[in-house]
Amino acid sequence: MIAAIHLSGDVQVWIGALLTLMVFSFLWRDNPFYKFAEHVFVGVSAAYWMVMGFWTTLWPALVLKLFPAAGRWSSPDAPVGAWDPVALIPAALGLLMLARLWPRLSWLGKWPTAFALGTTAGYSLVRYLRSDFLYQIEATIGTGLAPTAAGRWLWQESLAQLLVLAGTVSGLVYFVNTREQRGAYGRVARWGLLVLMITFGASFGSAVMGRVALLVGRFQELLGPWLGIL
């Protein structure tokens, strides 16, 4: 197997492989190699986000609208746009956000925060109400019990729909704390607890599956592009 190893000559592959091994080394114990990889990751991520934020948000949505001639510097062939005074509003809000850096002026930072929260909440309310509430109720109640146009019962779908409905209702009953959970009501609540436990188990299993997939992906990178075994 050693004879089949063909180490990569690509510097990027080596950097990726060594950083992966450094992160894996944490499984043994905390060590300087892991710390190094951790700090590199945080630093590179922050720098990447800052650069992307500038060139994808600040530059096109603010600088080019207030100073259209600046576009000649970044894209000499692109046509120069028109001056857009509306961009002064987000510019002012952005500057107010920076006021939080000075304790005496930090209260000014509440205005852009309030603006962002208010508009987002107002705009999303209708969408969430429809998609996460009304449509989800419709999906829970469903039409699985209805026969098809051909008059045939879809018994598998009907059973699944009944289970979803029973699980949802019993799960909700479990969280009703204004009534003592005894007798038939208590049994429904316990069934709801069971449904919740199964749901949490499935969620956890799904998360483990995802993490294992990432582990497999890392080993594929190590054994493939780096060692050339795969």
Next chain:
Amino acid sequence: MNDRCDRIATWLETLDRRWIFLVLATVVVVALLSGVTMPDRATSVVQPIYDCIENLPQGAPILLSLDYSPSSAPELEPMADALTQHALLTGHPICYMSLYPTGNNMISRVEERIIAREFPQAVPARDWVSLGFQVGGEMLVNSLRDSLTARYPTDMTGRPLRDVPALRGVRGLGDFGLIVSLSAGQPGLKEWILYAGDVLDVPLAGGCTGVGAPQFFPYYPLQILGLMSALKGAAEYEAALARGHPEFTAANQPATRGMGPQSAAHLVIVAFILLGNAGLLLRFLARRRSP
């Protein structure tokens, strides 16, 4: 007997977790090197996505939003690969975009690895177009509903969208034959459901990480036509593609290759869970028998 139960239980309870890591890593490496694969088939949650592409009108464009970063690529990239190959095999132009800042790199990887290698005859702007990343998340999706050019005057190469044959007849999101979001978190599939799928009369499907899957399953089948969940979902899609298109070979199935080691790792985890429970049981028996 009691002493033996006690000793075994103590050994299991004090087992150094690094042994578990070592065994897991060894099993994954051995499974990868041996090339073991697991037979798979598309379930009823994945098959509708495949069927939708198969039944699209000739030349209908597909919007593929790669809403993930490199950290989620092992789970989501095989889906992007398979969908790209399926679209190009069936003659549907693909339009790539992303809600993630790292999306441009993810798009480039698919272009280099799949389109350039597997479909050298594919023509840019005719068979696929890359719009790239734009900031805004849900507001971006919202603004694209009526007009793509509102936020994307040009594609990633600087070509005006009116000169892109792949988008001929496409004004807004509703003009696509299918929208697929491969989502690692927020913004992602959820935003596509809220601001595009539930508002427009356009089929919407998704792919998500294993961690995100429980969040998206409630939307199936009323609000999304199908969902690929993690590597397993990608492997299922590859299985459907391999069955329907023999030219889609085993060499093009990274998810199917990854499912062998994944299944082996799951067996190891299950074995350790059983061992841990056995330790508890032995401890319980030892306590019960002790005077």
